[in-house]
Amino acid sequence: MPNPTIRIHNTETGEVIDRQMTADEFADYQAQQEIDEAKEAERAAKEAAKAELLERLGITAMEAKLLLA
Amino acid sequence: MAAGLGFIEFTTGDILTAASANGYLASQTVMVFASSAARASAIASPQEGMISFLKDTDTMQFYTGAAWSNVDTGASPLTTKGDLYTFSTTNARLGVGTNNQVLTADSAEATGLKWAAAASGGMTSIASGSLSGSSLVLSTIAGTYDNLQLVIRDLYGSSNADLRLTVNSVADYDFGQFDNRNGTASNNAYVSQSNFIPNYYNLSPSDNNNSLVINLYDYANTSAFKLIDTQIAYKNVDNVRELTKSWGVAKTTAAVTTVTLALSVGTYSGGTYILYGVN
Numbered sequence: 067m068p069n070p071t072i073r074i075h076n077t078e079t080g081e082v083i084d085r086q087m088t089a090d091e092f093a094d095y096q097a098q099q100e101i102d103e104a105k106e107a108e109r110a111a112k113e114a115a116k117a118e119l120l121e122r123l124g125i126t127a128m129e130a131k132l133l134l135a
Numbered sequence: 136m137a138a139g140l141g142f143i144e145f146t147t148g149d150i151l152t153a154a155s156a157n158g159y160l161a162s163q164t165v166m167v168f169a170s171s172a173a174r175a176s177a178i179a180s181p182q183e184g185m186i187s188f189l190k191d192t193d194t195m196q197f198y199t200g201a202a203w204s205n206v207d208t209g210a211s212p213l214t215t216k217g218d219l220y221t222f223s224t225t226n227a228r229l230g231v232g233t234n235n236q237v238l239t240a241d242s243a244e245a246t247g248l249k250w251a252a253a254a255s256g257g258m259t260s261i262a263s264g265s266l267s268g269s270s271l272v273l274s275t276i277a278g279t280y281d282n283l284q285l286v287i288r289d290l291y292g293s294s295n296a297d298l299r300l301t302v303n304s305v306a307d308y309d310f311g312q313f314d315n316r317n318g319t320a321s322n323n324a325y326v327s328q329s330n331f332i333p334n335y336y337n338l339s340p341s342d343n344n345n346s347l348v349i350n351l352y353d354y355a356n357t358s359a360f361k362l363i364d365t366q367i368a369y370k371n372v373d374n375v376r377e378l379t380k381s382w383g384v385a386k387t388t389a390a391v392t393t394v395t396l397a398l399s400v401g402t403y404s405g406g407t408y409i410l411y412g413v414n
Contacts, residue, residue: 070402071268077261077410078275084268095269095397098329102297102399106337106372127319 070095142166142177165195171203221246258284258411266290266406270299270397273410278355278390280412285394287347290406295337295372297399299330300349302361302391306330310363310383317375325383330397331363335379336371342405343370354391361385 069087076082087095120127140158145151151160166187168174174187183200195206205225213220217231219238223245232238232250239251259280262273266287276283290298312323314335323335333347345368352362364382371377385391394410 070270072270072272073264073267074272074274075262075264076275077273078277080262082264087269098299099400101329105297109336 141168141173174203219248221248256414258413261410261412263409264407266403266408269402270395271403271408273394273408274392276354276392276394276410277412278392280355280414281353282413283349283351283354283391283394284411284413285347285349285351285396286409286411287349287396288345288407289342290345290347291338291342291404292340292398292401293404294340294398294401296340296401297337298333298347298367299395299397299399300333300363300365301330301395301397302351302354302363302385303387303389303393305385305387307386308363308383309386310381312379312381314380315378316371317377331365331381331383331385333365333367333379333381334369334371334377336373336377337399339370339372339374340401340404341370345369345406349394349396351391351394356388357390358388361387361391 069089069092071084071086072091074083074085116127120130123130125133140155143155143159164186166174166178166185168177168187168189170191171189174189178185181198181203183198185198186195186206187198187203188195195208196203197206198204207226211220212218212226212228214228215230219229219231221227221229227246229246229248229250235253236250237253239249240247241249241251261276261283273285306329308328308331309326310328310331311325312335314321314323316336321335325332333349338345347365347367347369349365350363352364353359354361362382362384364380366381367379369377369379396408
């Protein structure tokens, strides 16, 4: 499978080229994807924990906000 | 009075006629010539203090001992609406400029002044196009503006994805976010990140009229870190409407010449961009 492409727009000349990622760029792209997945998992876990806590307390997010205000 | 006849040297025995008295004597108080050439022809050796009038240019001149020089008559050189009374080596007229021009100092001009277009402010489109592939790289950005603004419309990708903003090859960003997720607010803070992320949750892979604006302030300076702020309105991975305001810093003192906006995964399925230089 070919590497993803990058669109490069030279703002000085106006030239626009589309080329495939180099091996280094692709390696970096994959590494960033792992970071992104971890970040997204962390966000999802945070949301789930919040929802679980609200459920245990038997209150809504709005009611929790009122309590903390 | 008869018209001036020019100059004559009376010699012994000459008869002074009425015409000579009128044409020469009266006129020699101020000698009248058709032109400076006629004067030069008539007076081979002018004397300091002589005064003459040239009919072709309607100018009064006196002889300094070395050259004929205009007598300052105090007459205004102004002739036209909007004229300015200026000075070069003599009094001079500067005609009014065109609408909306401003008066500008310019040492190359004879009077040191000229009318010129006002220095331009506002926004200049530097580059525009459609998003494609997994990232957009805007390269070779001239450092001729105060700030940069990148406007992205209707962007979305082929998968649930984050956006990643980088400048040059900088891999060190601190940023904060205020997020409004369909009415639920949250604040988030990040330090030493390898890229700047404008969104909080992943964007969903469909055209949701998403809108993103990125501001890069004082991007051409070479001594201070670069401030960034972004605003994005989008539908997130749960297909819920979300607004994220992010602000932070790219830790580089180099002038920004390249801006990259990449998707964390997948490729752009839609979206357009306009990069503005802002003054």
